[in-house]
Amino acid sequence: MKKSSLLLVLSFIFIACGSDDDNNTPADVAVDLRFSQIFDEFTVTSLNLSTTVYVNEMNQELTISRLRYLVSRLVLTNANGDSFSLSPYHLVDLSNSQTLNLNTDMTVPEGDYTLSFVYGFNEEDNQDGAYADLNAVSWNWPQMLGGGYHFLQMDGQYNVNTEPAPFNFHNGTAKVSEGVFEQNFVVFNLPNTLTISEDSTINIQMNIAEWFRNPNTWDFNVLNTQLMPNYQAQKLMQQNAATVFSASIE
Amino acid sequence: MYKKLTYCFLCALLFISCSNSDDDKYIATPLDLDIPEIFAQNLIAPVIPANNPQTVEGVALGRKLFFDPILSGNGTQACADCHRPQNAFSDPRQFSLGIDGIAGFRNSMPLQNLAWNFNQKFNWDGSATTLEEQIFEPVTNPIEMNNTWPQAEASLKNHSEYPQLFKEAFDGATIDSVLVSKAIAQFLRTLISGNSRFDRHLMGENILTPQELNGINVFMSEELGDCFHCHGNPFNPLWTDNTFHNNGLDESFTDLGLGNVTGDPRDNGKFKAPSLRNLAFTAPYMHDGRFATIDEVINHYSEGLVFSETIDPLMKAVAQGGVQLSEEDKADLKAFLLSLSEPGFINNPDFQNPN
Numbered sequence: 001m002k003k004s005s006l007l008l009v010l011s012f013i014f015i016a017c018g019s020d021d022d023n024n025t026p027a028d029v030a031v032d033l034r035f036s037q038i039f040d041e042f043t044v045t046s047l048n049l050s051t052t053v054y055v056n057e058m059n060q061e062l063t064i065s066r067l068r069y070l071v072s073r074l075v076l077t078n079a080n081g082d083s084f085s086l087s088p089y090h091l092v093d094l095s096n097s098q099t100l101n102l103n104t105d106m107t108v109p110e111g112d113y114t115l116s117f118v119y120g121f122n123e124e125d126n127q128d129g130a131y132a133d134l135n136a137v138s139w140n141w142p143q144m145l146g147g148g149y150h151f152l153q154m155d156g157q158y159n160v161n162t163e164p165a166p167f168n169f170h171n172g173t174a175k176v177s178e179g180v181f182e183q184n185f186v187v188f189n190l191p192n193t194l195t196i197s198e199d200s201t202i203n204i205q206m207n208i209a210e211w212f213r214n215p216n217t218w219d220f221n222v223l224n225t226q227l228m229p230n231y232q233a234q235k236l237m238q239q240n241a242a243t244v245f246s247a248s249i250e
Numbered sequence: 251m252y253k254k255l256t257y258c259f260l261c262a263l264l265f266i267s268c269s270n271s272d273d274d275k276y277i278a279t280p281l282d283l284d285i286p287e288i289f290a291q292n293l294i295a296p297v298i299p300a301n302n303p304q305t306v307e308g309v310a311l312g313r314k315l316f317f318d319p320i321l322s323g324n325g326t327q328a329c330a331d332c333h334r335p336q337n338a339f340s341d342p343r344q345f346s347l348g349i350d351g352i353a354g355f356r357n358s359m360p361l362q363n364l365a366w367n368f369n370q371k372f373n374w375d376g377s378a379t380t381l382e383e384q385i386f387e388p389v390t391n392p393i394e395m396n397n398t399w400p401q402a403e404a405s406l407k408n409h410s411e412y413p414q415l416f417k418e419a420f421d422g423a424t425i426d427s428v429l430v431s432k433a434i435a436q437f438l439r440t441l442i443s444g445n446s447r448f449d450r451h452l453m454g455e456n457i458l459t460p461q462e463l464n465g466i467n468v469f470m471s472e473e474l475g476d477c478f479h480c481h482g483n484p485f486n487p488l489w490t491d492n493t494f495h496n497n498g499l500d501e502s503f504t505d506l507g508l509g510n511v512t513g514d515p516r517d518n519g520k521f522k523a524p525s526l527r528n529l530a531f532t533a534p535y536m537h538d539g540r541f542a543t544i545d546e547v548i549n550h551y552s553e554g555l556v557f558s559e560t561i562d563p564l565m566k567a568v569a570q571g572g573v574q575l576s577e578e579d580k581a582d583l584k585a586f587l588l589s590l591s592e593p594g595f596i597n598n599p600d601f602q603n604p605n
Binding site for chain 1: 291292293294366368467470471472473478479480482483484485486488491516557560561562563564565566567568569
């Protein structure tokens with residue numbers, strides 16, 4: 001008896017919802033984000049850290065043991081120009097599976113959108129010590145190099161087939177000279193349409209291989225460690241960042 | 251006026267009747283952690299489990315237990331014997347001795363700022379996932395306090411003071427191992443160090459020497475010490491990243507560290523990066539206490555690194571043995587490191603033996 005009255009109530013609700021749809025008001029749906037990493041055809045997860053050998057454009061064999069990166073100002077924009085801010089910033093740490101998914105509090109009307117975000121922090125957001133959660137995981141960029149936060153930390157070994165040697169591919173504000181700094185973030189306005197409906201997740205993907213080839217071919221024998229204070233290395237990374245991210249619906 | 255008086259009278263009656271009728275009712279007094287200003291400004295909230303809130307009575311009980319040999323198998327050893335206040339709650343001996351005189355194989359870790367261990371992996375090898383859980387280990391470890399929990403519980407139950415203290419701390423509950431762990435964990439969470447000379451410098455006091463100031467420069471320069479990737483920075487004043495690294499001590503491992511806990515060979519030879527606070531009191535250094543002085547530690551990172559398969563790539567200059575600091579930079583770095591030590595922490599009267 002109870003069950004049947006519940007069903008009755010539910011069907012009323014269903015009908016009520018149904019009539020809303022008739023008015024052509026798209027339903028609001030939650031937006032979830034997933035961050036995935038590949039090295040061209042290879043999926044990169046915490047399981048691959050330190051073990052899977054990748055080959056860069058220079059035919060240098062490398063392993064990756066740590067990968068963390070920051071994106072900020074994640075925004076969806078529809079054809080009317082309405083924009084929906086998904087998250088002010090998010091740090092992805094490959095070794096911490098919780099960071100690979102971001103269930104935002106944001107709901108948006110079902111429909112077509114494009115995604116934009118900033119790789120790293122822009123100048124306004126990149127303030128020394130401003131984010132307690134990022135401080136707690138030592139994500140800070142030294143003040144002597146302009147301060148703020150790291151944008152990327154990728155650590156590993158190169159020439160693993162011959163004489164393994166470490167690389168620290170760290171990116172953040174570029175130091176031009178003593179006390180003179182240059183912003184190094186990249187704004188992404190991804191051109192493709194993302195059709196968002198119930199239960200869809202936006203997959204933001206980083207192709208690590210792009211860091212090492214496009215447009216600048218990376219030679220680990222020349223640029224491997226102590227890249228943070230190296231102005232040229234910082235700008236090469238920023239240039240190569242432009243093609244590492246893509247987004248799709250899954 | 252009369253109404254008010256009557257009300258007060260009624261309230262008083264209520265209060266009296268409550269205290270008369272409910273002899274076994276205890277409500278412990280909530281106690282806030284004394285969070286240093288520099289932590290409040292820069293860090294997320296400390297970790298306090300919902301099922302073990304800090305209370306005045308709980309902390310006092312935990313402190314009494316910490317300094318009391320009653321938890322050990324033969325009543326001779328307290329937590330504080332291997333975690334001595336004067337050594338920032340570590341042990342000046344390379345390896346602590348258990349109640350039967352048997353030595354351990356790792357150096358006793360200092361106990362400080364444990365509520366800010368955000369990823370909740372305790373011990374050199376991350377083998378405990380809460381502070382409460384950590385406390386279970388040494389009591390029954392045969393080469394440490396070598397007791398059984400039933401026996402420890404019985405000793406406490408037969409004691410003239412403890413049954414009452416547990417009631418007061420835990421709302422009338424009876425003594426068991428879980429409550430012992432909770433009480434000690436509450437006390438340990440009060441062991442907070444955040445007022446060193448360097449902290450005061452960060453808070454705006456102009457007190458550091460030029461040598462100390464150059465030392466932080468060595469610490470923060472990727473081309474010099476490059477210490478900050480693992481050991482915090484002025485905005486992470488814990489001076490540790492609370493994670494695990496192989497810092498190039500050995501070519502092969504007798505102690506697998508984190509790898510022994512996770513079973514993952516990629517973790518072999520990794521140990522927790524300890525905080526750099528209170529180094530003046532915590533010699534010897536490293537998980538196995540192999541270095542007697544801070545100078546030896548600095549020399550290790552400067553010239554002593556050796557390669558092994560799981561070495562952290564942040565040990566970037568391993569091919570040259572290390573970052574090759576000049577003698578002057580080494581001295582400056584050491585001066586800075588010592589500015590993170592806080593005599594007020596080890597001498598805090600609230601942290602001493604109450605028994």
